[in-house]
Amino acid sequence: MYNVGYRIVNNTGEAEDVLQEAFISAFRNLHYYRGDATFGSWLKRIVVNKAINALKKRRTEQLPEDERFDVADAVWPEESEFPFSIEAVKKAITRLPDGYRSVLSLYLLEGYDHAEIAEILGISESTSKSQFNRSKKKLREILEGGKL
Amino acid sequence: MNNDSFEKFVNSNRDAFDDKVPSTGVWSRIEKALFGRTPVSLWNSLPVWRLAAVLLLGLSIVQFFGGRAPAIELDASNQQEFVAVESYYSAQILEKVSMLRNDESFVDDPLAQDFEKLDAMYAVLAEELRQRPSEKVKDAMVLNMLVRIDLLNRQLQKLEDSRRQKEVAKSV
Numbered sequence: 001m002y003n004v005g006y007r008i009v010n011n012t013g014e015a016e017d018v019l020q021e022a023f024i025s026a027f028r029n030l031h032y033y034r035g036d037a038t039f040g041s042w043l044k045r046i047v048v049n050k051a052i053n054a055l056k057k058r059r060t061e062q063l064p065e066d067e068r069f070d071v072a073d074a075v076w077p078e079e080s081e082f083p084f085s086i087e088a089v090k091k092a093i094t095r096l097p098d099g100y101r102s103v104l105s106l107y108l109l110e111g112y113d114h115a116e117i118a119e120i121l122g123i124s125e126s127t128s129k130s131q132f133n134r135s136k137k138k139l140r141e142i143l144e145g146g147k148l
Numbered sequence: 149m150n151n152d153s154f155e156k157f158v159n160s161n162r163d164a165f166d167d168k169v170p171s172t173g174v175w176s177r178i179e180k181a182l183f184g185r186t187p188v189s190l191w192n193s194l195p196v197w198r199l200a201a202v203l204l205l206g207l208s209i210v211q212f213f214g215g216r217a218p219a220i221e222l223d224a225s226n227q228q229e230f231v232a233v234e235s236y237y238s239a240q241i242l243e244k245v246s247m248l249r250n251d252e253s254f255v256d257d258p259l260a261q262d263f264e265k266l267d268a269m270y271a272v273l274a275e276e277l278r279q280r281p282s283e284k285v286k287d288a289m290v291l292n293m294l295v296r297i298d299l300l301n302r303q304l305q306k307l308e309d310s311r312r313q314k315e316v317a318k319s320v
Contacts, residue, residue, distance in 0.1 A: 001229070002168055002169065002170040002174075002229060003165070003166040003167070003168050006168045007165075012168075015168070015170070016170050016171065016173075016174045019170055019174055019178075020174055020177050020178050020181065023178045024178060024181050024182060027182055027294060030291075038283065038284060038287070039283075039284065039287035039288075039291070040283040040284070040286075040287050043287070076152040076153040076154040077152065077153060080153050081153065082153040082154055082156070082157035086161050086164045086165075089157070089158070090164075090165065090167075108155060108158050108159075109158070109162070109165055136152075136154060139154070140154075
């Protein structure tokens with residue numbers, strides 16, 4: 001759960017605050033847990049919501065809404081071997097802008113689909129898809145630009 | 149959505165992305181916030197007990213009636229996180245139990261019987277986790293420990309209240 005929050009807020013202290021708030025909130029709201037999702041996924045959603053709220057509080061950056069430039073789905077060709085290490089990818093993710101990093105993490109690492117991400121972030125499903133593609137493009141630029 | 153080589157790479161190395169572990173101070177802050185100054189009477193509410201019962205008994209039934217849920221391999225960092233949480237709460241339970249060791253009133257209290265039942269369920273869950281590890285079992289174990297801590301806190305609060313009453317009676 002700590003990793004889920006950390007990936008969104010990208011800061012150790014804030015991630016610990018998110019974890020703490022989420023556990024306390026979950027404990028105090030256990031009676032709202034209806035059992036239609038696993039307990040783990042219910043708790044995970046609380047962590048995600050707390051982390052997104054923490055990002056919103058910073059207000060330093062909004063998720064870019066500009067959809068004029070579309071990015072192709074496959075940023076890296078499907079057939080090719082991925083050329084970077086896990087460590088390089090992890091570092092590059094931390095260097096993504098907050099909005100891109102959130103969408104990329106929620107889709108690729110937390111396993112939410114774009115409809116769920118749209119609901120979590122209060123954006124449209126198509127925005128979630130285009131943000132995800134842009135986040136991959138940005139990630140590629142960071143990796144290939146050697147900005148690590 | 150095309151699954152490009154980057155997505156395939158992340159998916160096949162998914163576990164490596166869960167490498168961060170929070171400081172141990174987080175768990176003590178959570179415990180303090182939940183049980184610290186004002187004991188939470190949350191567990192008097194029926195829905196919560198129902199939830200606890202569903203989680204715990206459900207898992208026991210799965211075990212005793214031959215449920216053969218496929219074993220889910222827990223990744224190392226999740227396991228590490230769980231071990232940290234479990235050892236933290238276990239230490240809290242042990243400490244509180246030792247504080248109640250000389251409290252004779254606790255032995256016959258319904259809270260003590262609830263505690264024993266939960267303790268027994270925990271042993272079943274721990275065995276289930278050993279044989280067929282899953283997130284469900286881990287969640288039930290954490291919840292079980294939180295319920296037991298709450299029971300012990302309520303008993304400690306009772307003790308504290310009766311001690312204060314005696315002091316007041318003496319001073320009058």
